[in-house]
Amino acid sequence: MASWQLRSWLSQGLRKIATSSIHTQPRVPDSTFAALNLIRAQPSQYVVASLVGRKYILTPRDILTVPHLKDVRVGDVLQLGDIHEVGSREYTLRGEPLIPRNHVRIEATVLEHTKGKMEVVFKKKRRKGYQKTIKNKHPYTRLRIGPIQFANLPSS
Secondary structure, eight states, X not given: OOHHHHHHHHHHHHHHHHHTOOSOOOOOOSSHHHHHHHHHXXXXXXXXXXETTEEEEEOTTOEEEEEOOTTOOTTOEEEEOEEEEEEESSXXXXXXXXXXTTTEEEEEEXXXXXXXXXXXXXXXXXXXXXXXXXXXXXXXXEEEEEEEEEOOOOOO
16 A cells, blocks of 8 residues: 555544544533532542652552651651642643642651662772772652542532
């Protein structure tokens, strides 16, 4: 088959797929509260939250490894405050830049403080007899993400 025949055949196939779509378009919510209620009704949700200067995509029961958090102990419950986005399979709500804390709440429990794998750095200056080996293990904290809790907000 020539390349132009193949292109026309593919474009006709794509047109058929586009016109015979099985899925219906989800309805668009008219307010933030309505969007949160629609996301809450979905079977699985996720959040994009900032923790220790990085953004993470989190779902309930995830285990998250972050750089070491000082002043926390194993078993402590942390409140994640910087939530950028909340969503489900069909709906997404993005903050500008953050979603207010009174709308969505998510907690993380400290599981353990651990260290990463051994990193070896070898330094050498040729013809000088200088050799140096530096070994390091970075400290990390492991967190278990709790359920996403939506505030009871009016749907108007």
